[in-house]
Amino acid sequence: MDMQSLSGKPDGRLPRYQQLRDDLVRRIAEGEWSPEKAIATEAELSQFYNVSTGTLRKAIDLLVADGVLTRTQGKGTFVRRPRFDSSLFRFFRFKSVDGKPVRPTAKVLRREVVKPNETIRSTLQMKATEKTLHLSRVRMIEGEAVLSEEIWLPRSRFEGLATLPLGDFEDLLYPLYERLCRQIVASATEILNVEKATEADAALLRIEVGSPVILVQRVASDFAGTPIEWRTTRGAAEAFQYQVDIR
Amino acid sequence: MDMQSLSGKPDGRLPRYQQLRDDLVRRIAEGEWSPEKAIATEAELSQFYNVSTGTLRKAIDLLVADGVLTRTQGKGTFVRRPRFDSSLFRFFRFKSVDGKPVRPTAKVLRREVVKPNETIRSTLQMKATEKTLHLSRVRMIEGEAVLSEEIWLPRSRFEGLATLPLGDFEDLLYPLYERLCRQIVASATEILNVEKATEADAALLRIEVGSPVILVQRVASDFAGTPIEWRTTRGAAEAFQYQVDIR
């Protein structure tokens, strides 16, 4: 197979390893390889694309650096599920009574089908007529509310969640998206702001009105880069500490 | 030259490209190549280390990914000065009256030689008897204070700053460190917390007592990885917005 024929646009001027990467991403986005599944071997791929192993490995190196693939010697190369290691939520330092870090549980308080506001509609690249599934959720440590979340999903992709009894929602939503709606979150962008607690925030999170609150807005996308979830989360800033390394 | 003889510990079991990277870092840390200066060419280095160009390039690729080097086709490979692109300060959205983003000016309010507290002393890896140079600084936009900074430096490395008239301090300190003290900042770590404004914060930043304040604590290090500066910065959280990408 010739490289020129791989993509819609020839991109003949791009290096072959970049064309290779783009085509591998396309095949992942189209579902040819699924998360946790091995993709074709180096030998197969280099033969298929008619490039040397060095060139093929350079393409795969890029995808590994991007977090799309992982390689394990002796086993194979795998499509990687994002682990949200860099999510801002990791920097809420929740501790239980005994001081050990714990993962909050979750409870869905409300679900409704609504017309999204213009910000959400355009971010999710939805048509003007399409509606969203809106979830209100609270996350708790030992019964105490620590985070309040609002989630908007394009209705058409998430029919499977429209009828699920609220009690059947699990602590983690993304496995649910995958199982019931075949929507796989492959990446996300988060934006952090600091606000003053409103009365509603204060009542839920048991903090003072006006005290600092962290607001995280997240847009999550699938492997094709299409946004599929908009989410806002609020929590007491007191529990928050973030670290960054500079080079 | 044989690879085994390059480092104190043979590290014979590490791949050659990692040994190569370590030795290149050592040569940079020892000042053989300076920021903005080209290092030896690929041909010279691969001959010197007796490895193929592919292996040498893999070592250099690692350093480029780490932000230590940059390569420019046709020109050479250069030691990179950190540009603090990922610094949390970039996420204070200061705007002047006309709305354009601006870089704050700086004024040193106080300089003193003090015994550091235990946290600072151990972070800067200083002996129990050694003292620090402590600077109090305010950063301003159009005359209005927007950030307040406290800086601690190991006295022995920064003698050159001890006698400089306060008015001669420039807006950017790191070029000053380099010129007057031959201390080059090669990397840094920053930690973000949110606090409530104290009365001192409130008076300086012209915000309400108790309103949210961003606290950034930075430890800056040289190419050898030795910490050379401890800094805390406070600013109104209102002006702060941070973004992170997840894969």
Added chain:
DNA sequence: AAGTGGTCTAGACCACTAT
């Protein structure tokens, strides 16, 4: 033992920069 990715070679030719 067979198959996978990990490391490494010894070059070639191309694109870009400086002189």
Added chain:
DNA sequence: TAGTGGTCTAGACCACTTG
């Protein structure tokens, strides 16, 4: 035109995993 990094080849051998 000479010198630099950028791309790419066509393999080899090694280390690890699995049957």
